[in-house]
Amino acid sequence: MSRGISQSDQPIERSGDGTDLFSKFDDIIALREGLLASGQEDPFSLVMEKVLSPTRAICNGRETILLGTYNYMGMTFDPDVIEAGKQALTDFGSGTTGSRVLNGTYQGHKECEDALREFYGMDHAMVFSTGYQANLGIISTIAGKGDYIILDIDSHASIWDGCAMGNAEVVPFKHNDIEAMGKRLKRIPEGAGKLVILEGVYSMLGDVAPLKEMVAIAKRHGAMVLVDEAHSMGFIGENGRGVVEQAGVMDDVDFIIGTFSKSVGTVGGFCVSNHPKFEIMRLVCRPYVFTASLPPSVVATAATSIRKLMHGSNKRAHLWENSKTLHKGLKDLGFALGTDEPQSAIIAVIMPDLEQGAAMWEALIKGGLYVNLARPPATPANMTLLRCSLCAEHSESEVAQILSIFEAAGKQVGII
Amino acid sequence: MDRTAVDAKIRELAEPFNKKGVEITEGTTFANDLEFDSLTVMDFVAEIEDEFDIIISMNQQAEIETYGQLVDAVTKLQAA
Numbered sequence: 140m141s142r143g144i145s146q147s148d149q150p151i152e153r154s155g156d157g158t159d160l161f162s163k164f165d166d167i168i169a170l171r172e173g174l175l176a177s178g179q180e181d182p183f184s185l186v187m188e189k190v191l192s193p194t195r196a197i198c199n200g201r202e203t204i205l206l207g208t209y210n211y212m213g214m215t216f217d218p219d220v221i222e223a224g225k226q227a228l229t230d231f232g233s234g235t236t237g238s239r240v241l242n243g244t245y246q247g248h249k250e251c252e253d254a255l256r257e258f259y260g261m262d263h264a265m266v267f268s269t270g271y272q273a274n275l276g277i278i279s280t281i282a283g284k285g286d287y288i289i290l291d292i293d294s295h296a297s298i299w300d301g302c303a304m305g306n307a308e309v310v311p312f313k314h315n316d317i318e319a320m321g322k323r324l325k326r327i328p329e330g331a332g333k334l335v336i337l338e339g340v341y342s343m344l345g346d347v348a349p350l351k352e353m354v355a356i357a358k359r360h361g362a363m364v365l366v367d368e369a370h371s372m373g374f375i376g377e378n379g380r381g382v383v384e385q386a387g388v389m390d391d392v393d394f395i396i397g398t399f400s401k402s403v404g405t406v407g408g409f410c411v412s413n414h415p416k417f418e419i420m421r422l423v424c425r426p427y428v429f430t431a432s433l434p435p436s437v438v439a440t441a442a443t444s445i446r447k448l449m450h451g452s453n454k455r456a457h458l459w460e461n462s463k464t465l466h467k468g469l470k471d472l473g474f475a476l477g478t479d480e481p482q483s484a485i486i487a488v489i490m491p492d493l494e495q496g497a498a499m500w501e502a503l504i505k506g507g508l509y510v511n512l513a514r515p516p517a518t519p520a521n522m523t524l525l526r527c528s529l530c531a532e533h534s535e536s537e538v539a540q541i542l543s544i545f546e547a548a549g550k551q552v553g554i555i
Numbered sequence: 556m557d558r559t560a561v562d563a564k565i566r567e568l569a570e571p572f573n574k575k576g577v578e579i580t581e582g583t584t585f586a587n588d589l590e591f592d593s594l595t596v597m598d599f600v601a602e603i604e605d606e607f608d609i610i611i612s613m614n615q616q617a618e619i620e621t622y623g624q625l626v627d628a629v630t631k632l633q634a635a
Contacts, residue, residue, distance in 0.1 A: 287612075292597055308610075308612040308613075308614055308615075309612055309613040309614060310610055310612050310613070311597060311613065312601075313597065313598075313601065319601065322604075322605065323604070323610060326604070326608060326609065326610045327610065516593075520594060521592070521594070
């Protein structure tokens, strides 16, 4: 550890009358210290010392069932995926050291984009270095000053940041409220550019957007539609194309944004589209141009994984079973859940407050189960949530074990 | 609708959100005096938008800190 880190807090002496720019974080520092002072294990500094499989790891010295990763389809240890990565590492080296538009586009990047085009049946695919950058880049580039963005209030941070960066007029509507969306679209000045941004699955509560109705209304008002399918790719829809496929609106959405860091099992982001002018994005989209491209091994694992996901219907069926079993089991135990019925691979358990949520998280981790603790401002309505995200590789007996760990922890903390 | 009428209407809409019954003047701030969090702001703005059939984008909201500024903005928007 460096000396700088191991030094305890000392008064910072500053010449002149400048204020500490870090003082704006004092509230959150105090909140965190208060929580940890009670002896609570820190939910935000977990280290996985060893990863045994898509569903198990050694965390803080304990063997743990993973129920808080986005490894929905369990592709991270797929032998074909691993082999493709190794081969690319050997053949193309460890990194590209350059931008996609200069020296950073290798054969593998093109093959990855080919795989995406086939997966979605779309004309164009553009691979970004992360999913965050895909949203940031596409949104900020296509919706600029004078244009209007109409979006769900519970949109992901990368969507909000893309909106802010593009300087468009930003008009949010109440979560999943079809009427509220329609009213706002109707009021936009005539002739203005309009972009409606929706997500297939909202990651905090694991609920699905009414895309059929919403996309129809957006189209009726002449808006372009962008759907973020980060949490549904590979799992929802007959071919795993997401909620757009399930809702039957594939042909009506203009852009689908997605990520490789969930079902695909590596890292990276993408946008697919049928827009005839889409390829110009490669020259005008700054978060695409001004960053290094993904390493060859990453795009090779992504391409292999995407092609395997096309034929993943058995895994999809098993994941739905897992989701239904866990949802029903938790409900029967008396936990409050984010959705009445399971709608995705995410099941959110609503905690009474942050303290009890943190205590519950700790009881679970000590019982050998990792879930995500989610708290404001990431959560809707200032809720504290324990978010469970299931994997197609969780066995039936693992799901049963998960439920018994939840039961013991819930009783210990006094939530059920 | 003139400013006085807009003021009266917004006052009526604000009432259910003004949980502590803070006296609202032109200089009353939403964040500090009324302690509106982001969700309350969204609901309150939605009510105003529906009432006056206008859009108050987040960009415009960012310029509005006080009650008086809100009444000014809505008066202007609904007249346009």
